[in-house]
Amino acid sequence: MPLVLSLIVVAACGKKSDQPTTQASGGAIAPAPGTVQVADITVGRGISADKHVINPTSAFATRDTLVASVHTTGSAPNTQLTARWTYQDGQVVNERTETISPNGDAYTEFHISKPTGWPAGKYTVHVLVNGQEVQTRDLTVQ
Amino acid sequence: MPDNTSNSGDKPAANFSDVQSGSSSTAPADQARSYTVQSGDNLSKIAKHVYGDPNKWHAIYDANRDKIKNPDLIQPGQVLTLPPNA
Numbered sequence: 389m390p391l392v393l394s395l396i397v398v399a400a401c402g403k404k405s406d407q408p409t410t411q412a413s414g415g416a417i418a419p420a421p422g423t424v425q426v427a428d429i430t431v432g433r434g435i436s437a438d439k440h441v442i443n444p445t446s447a448f449a450t451r452d453t454l455v456a457s458v459h460t461t462g463s464a465p466n467t468q469l470t471a472r473w474t475y476q477d478g479q480v481v482n483e484r485t486e487t488i489s490p491n492g493d494a495y496t497e498f499h500i501s502k503p504t505g506w507p508a509g510k511y512t513v514h515v516l517v518n519g520q521e522v523q524t525r526d527l528t529v530q
Numbered sequence: 531m532p533d534n535t536s537n538s539g540d541k542p543a544a545n546f547s548d549v550q551s552g553s554s555s556t557a558p559a560d561q562a563r564s565y566t567v568q569s570g571d572n573l574s575k576i577a578k579h580v581y582g583d584p585n586k587w588h589a590i591y592d593a594n595r596d597k598i599k600n601p602d603l604i605q606p607g608q609v610l611t612l613p614p615n616a
Contacts, residue, residue: 479546481549482549484552487559490558494556496555498552498553499551503548
């Protein structure tokens with residue numbers, strides 16, 4: 389054991405004082421100023437006042453409202469955030485864009501409903517930032 | 531039951547014409563930006579850079595009538611207002 393401790397001490401003393409002091413913290417990486425990034429997409433049936441999804445799920449019934457909450461980080465004026473919903477056959481079910489000017493974390497919700505009921509099958513919500521697709525989520529209507 | 535399904539080529543495509551949508555955000559809505567004119571700029575060039583369409587130069591001109599007397603003549607260093615969603 390004393391030998392092990394000695395090695396540790398020697399290794400510690402061997403560190404140069406002028407080495408960079410930055411280190412990986414394991415925490416979230418702050419986005420560069422002037423950009424908005426999508427941190428996460430949550431889908432479910434309802435939305436709270438703070439735009440978080442209530443009861444997240446990817447399985448829906450035909451009469452459900454489909455809700456997607458997009459968590460973004462970063463700051464940039466006039467950022468176009470788009471939700472494009474597609475059906476399994478490739479049809480675009482709906483597309484909607486919110487222009488936002490976030491300052492840090494923000495949540496944007498998109499919801500779609502169909503009074504006559506959703507056809508059963510697989511759907512995907514594609515999220516685009518300024519026209520560029522950045523993330524998708526799959527969901528199923530049963 | 532849904533009024534329209536499609537599982538094969540023999541069935542009609544699903545009809546999504548009655549889909550209703552909405553959206554909202556905790557982030558502030560769009561806002562006007564400012565732009566400082568650089569040497570060599572003109573309104574069309576700025577419009578193309580900002581909106582992707584040089585024909586939207588008139589939107590910049592309209593938003594800056596108090597600063598721009600002649601749309602063909604802008605000066606380096608001028609700070610222009612760029613209207614959102616031009």
